Amino acid sequence: MLDCIVLGAGISGLSTAYYLRKLGVKRIAVLEKGKIGGKIGTVREDGFIVEKGPNGFLDNKPFALELVKELGMEEELYPSSDEARHRFLLVDGRLVEIPLTPKDFFSSSVLSLQGKLEVLKEPFVRRFPPFLDPSVGEFCERRLGAEMVERLIDPMVAGVYGGRAYRLSMKSAFPLLWRLEQRYGSLVRALLGLKRERRLKGGPAGPGGRLVSLKKGLFSIIEGLCERLKGEVVLAAGCEVEGVKVLPGHFVVKTRELTFVSRSLVVSTPAYEAARMLEDYPVREALSSIPYVPMVVVALGYERKKIKCPLNGFGFLVPEREGRKILGCLWDSRIFPNRAPSGYELFRVMLGGARSPELFELSDEELADLAVSEISDILNIEGSPDFVKLFRYERAIPQYTVGHEKRLEAIESFLVKFPGLFLNSNAYRGVALNDCVGNSKVIASKVAGFLS
């Protein structure tokens, strides 16, 4: 009998296996339906280094950074360029820099005068009662005004989750900001308070941070994890799990060809797959009620001379009111300069999400044409791209919609009845790579505690 089976070899599953080994757990198998790495994938082609999904993690949380260092890959770390601090928003068809300081905010054209006045009222708006679960839109509209939500918050929610501000839960999708508001009574007061604390104690002022990747792309972390687990853990790709049986003292996992038995089980697949595997159990309902949105990433490489617009930043987000089809565009070769060969630029255009899921029905060619036509117009590009790659995710990112906390409570109350069973993926407590790695560390120590 195995000590632990981990289902799914995305960053959550692999880092769980890594921390389990570190804690001395021995007989471990990781079973993966498709390719190792899950949403993390890097294509290295024609001098371009293209990320299929995530392109980095923030250094304001320690987890991913620590993991890279423990894997002996510190030399590979690749911080984003200084210019990537500048982020843009499409406002009436033009790119406007998102202001970073209060002074820039008041002189910027991101909001109207009325919109800016609404933001000034924020410190005087009453704190939300802790038992409420407002949407990000409701929370920010009351605190910062409706214009701020429409022009900045909703595009940012689309940028992080592919989601909509009035659907996601503030508490679950942005827990740090929710906690700051609860502690200080206002976001503005929280920022001032954090600044004061930093002056006294040192450390970061707020929830910012620098984006970091690896020189050859994020897939290097997956390669590093596989290298470390080689010979220590059974790692099976192309091994789809069809069902799971929870029996007294052990778990039975069935794939098409084989049956595995173990003392503990960590399900690190998306929630809808966990629901399918656990369909005989009452937790199925809570798991299948976590929605996902589709997303298409179109990577476009251009010879620099074709681009007439200055590119001096991270990229831009597109508010819905602009009437465009794309959600935004990352200037990957500006964030991480080695992502394109010399004399070229690499962009990644995001389409779909909760704003326009219907775009997922278009063909690859139609989607690429759409991305090219919109960025040619916005970035004043003459001529066609020299490099095109497209990646589709039918269910890309889980949505922590209003009520997510209640769903997690239902899941937890099921899990306490089945010691040895754990759920750990981006579907529950954070979609960022840092959260996936941090949560895996916590789960691994719970598994080790259970086994000891």
Ligand SMILES: Cc1cc2nc3c(=O)[nH]c(=O)nc-3n(C[C@H](O)[C@H](O)[C@H](O)COP(=O)(O)OP(=O)(O)OC[C@H]3O[C@@H](n4cnc5c(N)ncnc54)[C@H](O)[C@@H]3O)c2cc1C
């Ligand atoms: C386009 C995009 C851009 C992103 N950008 C960023 C970013 O820049 N920074 C950041 O921090 N985060 C980003 N994210 C989020 C981040 O990439 C994910 O949250 C994270 O990679 C999820 O890891 P995971 O292991 O929890 O899930 P997944 O990567 O989804 O892994 C789950 C694994 O389970 C496997 N599986 C499913 N069903 C079965 C089955 N029946 N049997 C066996 N295996 C199964 C799947 O094949 C998959 O490999 C982005 C996500 C997307 C989609």
